[in-house]
Amino acid sequence: MMRGPGPTDLLGRALAASAARAGARIDLADGQATPWHSATFTGARHAFAAQAPTGYPLGKWLAMIGDTDLPLPGHLVADVAITAREECGGLLHFRIEALTVESENTVMPG
DSSP states (O other): OOOOOOOOHHHHHHHHHHHHHTTTEEEEOOOOEEEEESSSSSEEEEEEEEEEEHHHHHHHHHHHHHGGGOOTHHHHHHHEEEEEEEEEEEEEEEEEEEEEEEOOOOOOOO
């Protein structure tokens, strides 16, 4: 049984922290996740609706989001992208989508 926040909540926190380090304050709606599988990996696709005041820090962070290191215990963030954006009244409304895969870094008892 999983305790504590799940991967989607942790990913949302990592995204918000990454934006804050870049000087941008983003507001994320609760994320949604759908299971994802390939022949060799198991994970999930995550989506977040977000908004933030427009400006240089936000623009710079959004431009670099695909190269941002987002720590996520037990998972690897394989891809992050901005898939929609619309500016309205000094706010940018955007959608963040990410693909995570479960990490296989388990420690065997010695």
